[in-house]
Amino acid sequence: MSRAHNILVVDDERNVRATLKSVLEDEGYGVRTVSSGEEAIKATKRFHPDLVLLDIWLPGIDGLKVLEKLGDADNNPVVVMISGHGSVESAVRSTKLGAFDFIEKPLSLDRVLLVVANGLKQKVLQDENLRLRAEVSERWTMIGESDAIVALRKQINRAAPTNGRVLIFGENGTGKELVAHCIHALSQRSSKSFVEINCAAIPGELIESELFGHVKGAFTGAVSDKQGKLDLADGGTLFLDEIGDMSLRTQSKVLRALQEQTFQPVGSTDDHSVDVRIIAATNKDLQEEIKSGRFREDLYYRINVIPFHVPSLRERRDDVPLLAEHFMKGAAAEYGTGLKRLSEPAVARLTAYRWPGNVRQLKNVCERLMVMVADETIQETDLEPAIDAFGPSDERDSSGDLELREARNLFERRFILTKLREHAGNVKQTAMALNIERSHLYRKMKSYGIEPGDGAGE
Numbered sequence: 489m490s491r492a493h494n495i496l497v498v499d500d501e502r503n504v505r506a507t508l509k510s511v512l513e514d515e516g517y518g519v520r521t522v523s524s525g526e527e528a529i530k531a532t533k534r535f536h537p538d539l540v541l542l543d544i545w546l547p548g549i550d551g552l553k554v555l556e557k558l559g560d561a562d563n564n565p566v567v568v569m570i571s572g573h574g575s576v577e578s579a580v581r582s583t584k585l586g587a588f589d590f591i592e593k594p595l596s597l598d599r600v601l602l603v604v605a606n607g608l609k610q611k612v613l614q615d616e617n618l619r620l621r622a623e624v625s626e627r628w629t630m631i632g633e634s635d636a637i638v639a640l641r642k643q644i645n646r647a648a649p650t651n652g653r654v655l656i657f658g659e660n661g662t663g664k665e666l667v668a669h670c671i672h673a674l675s676q677r678s679s680k681s682f683v684e685i686n687c688a689a690i691p692g693e694l695i696e697s698e699l700f701g702h703v704k705g706a707f708t709g710a711v712s713d714k715q716g717k718l719d720l721a722d723g724g725t726l727f728l729d730e731i732g733d734m735s736l737r738t739q740s741k742v743l744r745a746l747q748e749q750t751f752q753p754v755g756s757t758d759d760h761s762v763d764v765r766i767i768a769a770t771n772k773d774l775q776e777e778i779k780s781g782r783f784r785e786d787l788y789y790r791i792n793v794i795p796f797h798v799p800s801l802r803e804r805r806d807d808v809p810l811l812a813e814h815f816m817k818g819a820a821a822e823y824g825t826g827l828k829r830l831s832e833p834a835v836a837r838l839t840a841y842r843w844p845g846n847v848r849q850l851k852n853v854c855e856r857l858m859v860m861v862a863d864e865t866i867q868e869t870d871l872e873p874a875i876d877a878f879g880p881s882d883e884r885d886s887s888g889d890l891e892l893r894e895a896r897n898l899f900e901r902r903f904i905l906t907k908l909r910e911h912a913g914n915v916k917q918t919a920m921a922l923n924i925e926r927s928h929l930y931r932k933m934k935s936y937g938i939e940p941g942d943g944a945g946e
């Protein structure tokens with residue numbers, strides 16, 4: 489067990505308090521006892537109980553009132569009611585008001601211990617959930633004070649509640665997916681699902697069954713019915729990532745689904761209709777794609793109701809220091825290490841760099857620096873190898889010699905990218921071609937900031 493749990497016992501009968509205290513202490517819990525509702529509320533603020541055993545009948549304010557007040561307590565304790573003779577009905581009612589459970593007098597100590605143990609399990613789950621929720625919202629915070637980001641944030645706030653279809657343009661790693669999440673989180677659909685499909689990562693033949701679902705036997709390998717992402721996103725948002733990579737055939741099916749508001753799972757004639765907001769993203773120039781016949785113009789106009797342009801990092805260099813600090817904090821929290829700071833020349837160098845891989849590259853560089861640099865202050869000289877590992881820099885290439893290690897990193901990164909492209913971004917095949925374990929290749933790709941999609945052809 490991680491830490492001893494605290495339990496507050498609230499009962500006006502002295503012997504009940506004494507018995508519960510000794511039994512619960514024997515189990516290793518920290519226990520406080522009080523005899524009235526007023527005291528219970530005060531004690532909760534000081535003692536931060538994980539669980540409260542609360543008598544329903546109390547002099548002064550009664551147990552149900554106390555239960556209500558405990559609902560506002562910071563640490564949100566789990567409450568178990570104790571009911572005396574004739575108060576079972578209230579006890580049942582209390583569970584509707586948020587009590588976890590109730591126990592009846594005369595107390596069976598086995599039952600007390602069982603209910604307490606279950607209640608504490610519930611408490612651990614509750615806390616875990618709160619933590620995760622806080623983490624998720626943290627995950628989707630958009631850092632930046634540059635004019636471009638301020639304007640983007642405004643645009644997100646304006647567009648989010650409207651339900652309008654959004655098309656997000658931007659270079660690799662600029663934060664398109666982040667923008668999509670922010671729009672969803674600020675929309676009226678935020679309590680429903682955000683479902684993502686990456687059109688570049690899924691082979692053409694599978695994408696329709698991913699999107700629309702399929703019925704058992706629709707094709708070889710369809711061993712059971714499968715719900716499509718459109719169904720999964722019902723009431724929420726569907727994010728069509730890398731929509732520029734969708735085949736023409738799938739484009740026409742998607743267009744039809746958007747026009748008619750209905751679709752049919754692969755192999756079925758049943759019409760499904762769903763209420764889904766579409767957000768799409770691409771790093772391609774779709775006008776160009778349309779001209780060259782690779783993207784349907786009518787689909788383009790359907791999805792591009794509200795266009796978003798996420799600026800490259802070089803167009804908002806002012807944000808580099810803020811982002812770097814944010815990513816270094818994140819890495820410190822994740823790896824459980826102390827925070828490091830960047831020397832002024834290091835900040836200047838990072839700000840001046842041209843970031844071909846944009847924010848994602850900066851994030852990778854920061855994470856690498858946190859791992860690689862032993863000193864508490866990161867110096868300008870520490871940056872070169874970290875940056876070179878994540879993307880060739882023109883400045884470096886023209887400024888002269890590369891040190892052996894940097895040159896090797898640079899070469900290895902390019903080599904992996906080339907091999908990935910040869911295998912259309914398929915990591916398994918690439919690992920086989922390079923004669924290394926797939927997990928090893930993944931680690932290398934991660935350290936060099938390479939995504940499988942980077943090899944999918946340009």
Ligand SMILES: Nc1ncnc2c1ncn2[C@@H]1O[C@H](COP(=O)(O)OP(=O)(O)OP(=O)(O)O)[C@@H](O)[C@H]1O
Nearest residue numbers: 629630631632659660661662663664665666847848
């Ligand atoms: N303004 C920002 N503040 C904080 N984190 C950001 C910001 N922009 C991007 N990131 C982070 O950078 C990484 C890359 O962002 P994201 O995946 O949204 O980019 P993308 O444009 O979808 O990239 P790709 O084109 O490669 O798919 C993510 O970890 C994201 O959380």
Ligand SMILES: [Mg+2]
Nearest residue numbers: 661664665729
């Ligand atoms: Mg993306």
